[in-house]
Amino acid sequence: MLNLRSLSVAFAGLALSTLSGQAAAAVSIPDPDAVDAVIDGFVDDGYYPFIYARLEDRDGNVVYEHGAVNRELLPDAEIDGQTWIRIWSMSKIVTISTVLDLVEDGVLGLEDPVIDYIPEFENMQVAVTADGRDLSQVERDQRASACPFERVPMDTVMTVRHLIDHEAGFYYATTNFPCLDAALNEQNVAVAADTRDFIDRLAGLPLVQQPGARYHYGTNTTVLGMVAERATNKSLKQLVEERLTGPLGIHGLQYGLPAGVELLPKVSGRDNELRVAHPGELDIFGADVPGYDPGHPLYLGGEGMLATADGYADFLRMLLNHGTLNGQRFLETATVENIYAPHTQLDNPEGHNGMNLWVPGEPMRERGEGEAGLWIGGGYEGTHFWVDPKREFVGVIMSQMYAVPQGGGGRDGAIRAELYRQFWAEEAN
Numbered sequence: 001m002l003n004l005r006s007l008s009v010a011f012a013g014l015a016l017s018t019l020s021g022q023a024a025a026a027v028s029i030p031d032p033d034a035v036d037a038v039i040d041g042f043v044d045d046g047y048y049p050f051i052y053a054r055l056e057d058r059d060g061n062v063v064y065e066h067g068a069v070n071r072e073l074l075p076d077a078e079i080d081g082q083t084w085i086r087i088w089s090m091s092k093i094v095t096i097s098t099v100l101d102l103v104e105d106g107v108l109g110l111e112d113p114v115i116d117y118i119p120e121f122e123n124m125q126v127a128v129t130a131d132g133r134d135l136s137q138v139e140r141d142q143r144a145s146a147c148p149f150e151r152v153p154m155d156t157v158m159t160v161r162h163l164i165d166h167e168a169g170f171y172y173a174t175t176n177f178p179c180l181d182a183a184l185n186e187q188n189v190a191v192a193a194d195t196r197d198f199i200d201r202l203a204g205l206p207l208v209q210q211p212g213a214r215y216h217y218g219t220n221t222t223v224l225g226m227v228a229e230r231a232t233n234k235s236l237k238q239l240v241e242e243r244l245t246g247p248l249g250i251h252g253l254q255y256g257l258p259a260g261v262e263l264l265p266k267v268s269g270r271d272n273e274l275r276v277a278h279p280g281e282l283d284i285f286g287a288d289v290p291g292y293d294p295g296h297p298l299y300l301g302g303e304g305m306l307a308t309a310d311g312y313a314d315f316l317r318m319l320l321n322h323g324t325l326n327g328q329r330f331l332e333t334a335t336v337e338n339i340y341a342p343h344t345q346l347d348n349p350e351g352h353n354g355m356n357l358w359v360p361g362e363p364m365r366e367r368g369e370g371e372a373g374l375w376i377g378g379g380y381e382g383t384h385f386w387v388d389p390k391r392e393f394v395g396v397i398m399s400q401m402y403a404v405p406q407g408g409g410g411r412d413g414a415i416r417a418e419l420y421r422q423f424w425a426e427e428a429n
Contacts, residue, residue: 026057027391029064030422036066038418043068046274047408048382049267050079051399053415054309058320058392064419065309073274077264081310082252084261085398086292088303088379092221092356093339094240094253094315095301096164099228100335100355101243108231110161114168114223117230120203121158125151126169127180127206134209136169136216140176147179151206158211163224164355165343169207171218173286180208185286189219194297195226195235215344215353225301236299248318248325252311255304256294263292263306266381269405282402284380303380309396312385316394319375320387340375369413370420384412391423 029035039051052067067079102108108117115122127135127149138146162168173184183205192198202223208216225236232239237255245253257263266289268277280287290304298304307315314325319339323331340354351360351372358376365371375387382401387394397412404411 027055027063027388027393027423028426029055029419030426032064032066034422035064035415035418036068038414039066040068042408042411042414043070045408046070047269047405048399048401048411049073049264049274050077051397051411052079052081052083052309053395053397054081054313055393055395055419056313056317058317058394060314060317063393070274073267074264079264079398081313082308083398084252084258084263084306084308085383086263086379086381086400087305087307087312087383088381089221089356090307090312090377090379090383090385091300091305092302093319093377094244094305095221095225095228095236096339096355097315097319097331098236098239098244099160099164099224100331100339102228102231102239104332104335108160108227110159110164112160114158114160114163114227117227118199118223120199123153124203125153125206126210127177127208128152134213135175135177135180136209136214138177143176144178146177149177149179149206154207154211156211156213160224160227162211163220163227165353166215166217166220166356167213167344168211168220168223169209169213169216169218170202170220170223171208171216172284174284175208180206181286185283188286188288190285190288190290190300192298195229195299198222198298199226219302221302221356222300225299228301229299235297236301244315244330248314248328248330250311250314250318250325252308253315254306255299256296257292257306264400266402267400268402269408270403272405274405277402282380309398313394313396316385316387316396320389320392320394367413368417368421370416378412382411386416395419 039053042048043051050069054065055063057063069077069079103110129146135149158168173181175181187201189198189201192201228239229236266277266282267274268281282289290300292306318325318330319336322333322336323329340357340359342352343355344353346352350363351358360374361372378384382399384397
């Protein structure tokens with residue numbers, strides 16, 4: 001039974017869609033207060049500084065939104081769908097989509113060797129154990145004993161496809177190999193002056209595996225963006241603006257901080273309570289993290305974008321609509337289908353990886369946290385998204401949080417659990 005709030009949301013959506021000539025939203029939230037309560041709980045219990053969640057249907061109608069803010073930590077913050085957020089790895093699928101647009105236009109190819117565009121990588125080496133194993137094969141609890149490592153030449157050709165699928169051998173400073181992490185920390189790539197400087201710093205480091213060997217998450221997409229820059233003689237910022245956000249009319253997704261905007265503080269729960277993060281605590285690159293000065297010409301395709309929930313939902317709706325948004329086609333339908341098709345982790349019982357999209361299998365439905373076939377991704381500071389192609393909506397959950405305090409895990413699954421409980425009950429009736 002719909003409550004008064006649900007009725008008002010439904011009628012508002014109907015009025016909006018009637019005026020715009022669009023169909024009414026195909027999905028509804030019968031009890032939004034129950035979803036609100038889940039979100040409020042994670043904030044009220046001291047696990048997050050804020051959470052803002054937003055669902056939009058394929059036409060951009062807002063199906064659900066709610067925000068909660070910890071006023072002890074952020075007493076004056078006003079957070080909504082227009083608040084600028086550091087999205088970290090949610091940049092990756094934007095970069096991949098931009099590169100796939102270049103592939104469609106014949107500017108570069110998926111099987112192109114990376115050294116065709118970044119010759120500085122020609123003599124990169126691979127870190128191996130004393131018995132010759134790639135470091136990515138070493139179990140996590142045994143990694144400290146794998147130092148010092150040895151170096152061997154690359155014996156395979158690193159391709160653009162390897163970068164997209166996280167099989168090229170790049171990594172973050174969180175591998176648990178002290179000697180490998182320390183070497184990346186020393187290079188401090190996050191504060192490189194520009195693309196050339198970043199490449200020069202990275203070129204002297206070893207890869208964690210032979211290219212193409214297996215999936216290993218890292219700065220592969222960052223390098224991918226630099227391949228696109230070299231292939232076009234344009235910055236990644238230009239490519240995103242000229243090919244994606246400009247033609248499709250997406251506002252709220254970009255490189256560089258907009259004028260007059262101040263980003264929310266970095267927050268940590270590493271000590272099991274919320275506090276402003278210490279300098280260097282966000283250690284994915286080492287001591288420093290990417291900056292957002294619009295005058296700094298370093299555009300990290302794997303980590304460096306800013307977005308609003310509204311703007312990122314627009315990008316997701318392009319994927320949901322199989323390459324089109326606002327009457328403009330960005331990618332061909334077959335290309336989008338390839339993005340969520342199985343690429344890596346094919347033997348994982350939980351699901352598979354597409355092109356940096358996680359596509360869960362039936363275990364997610366069995367746990368009540370969603371269902372098979374969603375397209376899921378997220379970022380380092382607590383941002384999260386998913387696309388539901390069956391019900392034709394996109395979801396964005398925004399926060400700015402590192403190291404959630406003990407007991408605060410499972411946020412995204414809990415929010416989806418309440419949403420899908422309602423969807424399944426509605427569909428059963």
